[in-house]
Amino acid sequence: MNAPAATSAATPMSAFAARRARLCAAMAPGAVAILATAPEVARNSDADYPYRHDSHFYYLTGFTEPDSVLVLVAARAERAAQAILFCRQKNPEREIWDGLRHGPEGARAAFGFDAAFPIEELDTEMARLLANAPAAYYALGHSAALDLQMKTWLGAVRRQARAGVTAPSVAHDLFALVDEMRLFKDDSEQQTMLRAATISGHAHARAMRATRAGMHEYEIEAELLHEFRRNGAQFPAYTPIVASGANACILHYNANNARTRDGDLVLIDAGCELDSYAADITRTYPVNGRFSPAQRSLYELVLAAQDAAMDAVRPGRRYSDFHDAAVKVLAQGMLDLGLLPRAGFASVDDVIAERAHQQFYMHGTGHWLGLDVHDVGAYRDLAQDDKPSRLLQAGMVVTVEPGIYVRPAEGVPEQFWNIGIRIEDDVLLTPDGHTVLSAAAPKRIAEIEQLMRQP
Ligand code: GLY
Ligand code: MN
Ligand code: MN
Numbered sequence: 001m002n003a004p005a006a007t008s009a010a011t012p013m014s015a016f017a018a019r020r021a022r023l024c025a026a027m028a029p030g031a032v033a034i035l036a037t038a039p040e041v042a043r044n045s046d047a048d049y050p051y052r053h054d055s056h057f058y059y060l061t062g063f064t065e066p067d068s069v070l071v072l073v074a075a076r077a078e079r080a081a082q083a084i085l086f087c088r089q090k091n092p093e094r095e096i097w098d099g100l101r102h103g104p105e106g107a108r109a110a111f112g113f114d115a116a117f118p119i120e121e122l123d124t125e126m127a128r129l130l131a132n133a134p135a136a137y138y139a140l141g142h143s144a145a146l147d148l149q150m151k152t153w154l155g156a157v158r159r160q161a162r163a164g165v166t167a168p169s170v171a172h173d174l175f176a177l178v179d180e181m182r183l184f185k186d187d188s189e190q191q192t193m194l195r196a197a198t199i200s201g202h203a204h205a206r207a208m209r210a211t212r213a214g215m216h217e218y219e220i221e222a223e224l225l226h227e228f229r230r231n232g233a234q235f236p237a238y239t240p241i242v243a244s245g246a247n248a249c250i251l252h253y254n255a256n257n258a259r260t261r262d263g264d265l266v267l268i269d270a271g272c273e274l275d276s277y278a279a280d281i282t283r284t285y286p287v288n289g290r291f292s293p294a295q296r297s298l299y300e301l302v303l304a305a306q307d308a309a310m311d312a313v314r315p316g317r318r319y320s321d322f323h324d325a326a327v328k329v330l331a332q333g334m335l336d337l338g339l340l341p342r343a344g345f346a347s348v349d350d351v352i353a354e355r356a357h358q359q360f361y362m363h364g365t366g367h368w369l370g371l372d373v374h375d376v377g378a379y380r381d382l383a384q385d386d387k388p389s390r391l392l393q394a395g396m397v398v399t400v401e402p403g404i405y406v407r408p409a410e411g412v413p414e415q416f417w418n419i420g421i422r423i424e425d426d427v428l429l430t431p432d433g434h435t436v437l438s439a440a441a442p443k444r445i446a447e448i449e450q451l452m453r454q455p
Helices: 013-026 055-061 092-098 103-111 119-129 144-158 174-183 187-210 217-230 245-249 293-311 319-336 348-353 445-453
Strands: 032-036 042-044 069-073 082-087 115-118 135-138 170-173 241-244 265-270 272-274 281-286 397-400 403-405 420-422 425-430 433-436
Touching: 013 055, 013 069, 013 082, 013 103, 013 174, 032 055, 032 144, 032 174, 055 069, 055 174, 069 119, 082 103, 082 119, 103 115, 115 119, 119 144, 135 144, 135 174, 170 174, 187 217, 187 265, 187 272, 187 281, 187 425, 187 445, 217 241, 217 265, 241 245, 245 265, 245 420, 265 420, 281 293, 281 420, 281 445, 293 319, 293 397, 293 403, 293 420, 293 425, 293 445, 319 348, 319 397, 319 403
Parallel strands: 032 135, 082 115, 135 170
Antiparallel strands: 032 069, 069 082, 241 265, 265 281, 397 425, 403 420, 425 433
């Protein structure tokens, strides 16, 4: 299934407003939801870590300034739902140093809120907004600061009890509602994710083309970052892994400072973040452009496992099915290639039952992908008593990322020692199957070898 051509489509303001309206419709009538964005974090004096807004907050607002809070009031009887933003005031002095601040009125007009206030007025306004509201929705237990603020606001409401004012008597976890919305990507999200994955796929191809034996892993990383940034991606979506040789058997290796050697493989797990959406792609290729026979046989095995997994990525199948499909192929391959002793197991099912495959394949085969690289959303059907793995549906995006990692061990054929391979793609569920968003990254052996032969 081929990926459609990438196009750039920023999310229209109407899409954020529609999400807020859907959330309000799912809340109890008259209930109030509170959601703060992420704080700025100091790195050391006068230098902050690069600012990244909170994903839930962004999903509902499109607003990327720090020190902002969204409050939603669900419709009740004759009163329509309301979306209220609290944000920094305009400040000509600070704007000289740090750039534009929309200010409440500018933000209200540009982002389509019903009202906006300076962030300094949050405490006063919350005491007003929570008065007589039947329920509050917020991120229960996620932030000690917010829990404390809620205590202050509810205290202020309760002090008006003699006047007949009531405080919310029920608190709900806001994330339970928003996580489920974020799991299903709308058209503009799908377009952005395709573009993030396409830029990232081209970055992998660029890294392959640039690789020469003797280069450091960080020089290859620089090729990835160059390609991300020159295409407008704001950040890597997570710290890139550029792992050559035995480093590929360290799952979260990211020192990226070793020198590559002729005859080794390089495993790269890297994706950009574009307009707040993550790509997450892994490719593994030979430093010298030609797979050795041992590398080839393990690579073909992982590719076969990924192909089998992809077959199970379609609406109606369960989330766990594609992992099970990959494990079955990998475990059979481990027996066929002598990584596991044939004599030790009656069948491949026996290998899986004893979890013997986990010596070489110890992680899951995917996760939800979206605003966060490990995106939100339940993996199980929580409405059923036995909470089975949930059914896949159109609009979800998953990664499919089988691998094999062979550490030296007695009984394991030496030709496979220190080979680590993972192949990871980003896959959008469609009504009749799926689309691979990351198809721009070469994956078949012939494709990779041909690309690397080019001068
Ligand atoms: N890059 C993180 C992951 O593959 O899950
Ligand atoms: Mn992943
Ligand atoms: Mn990854």
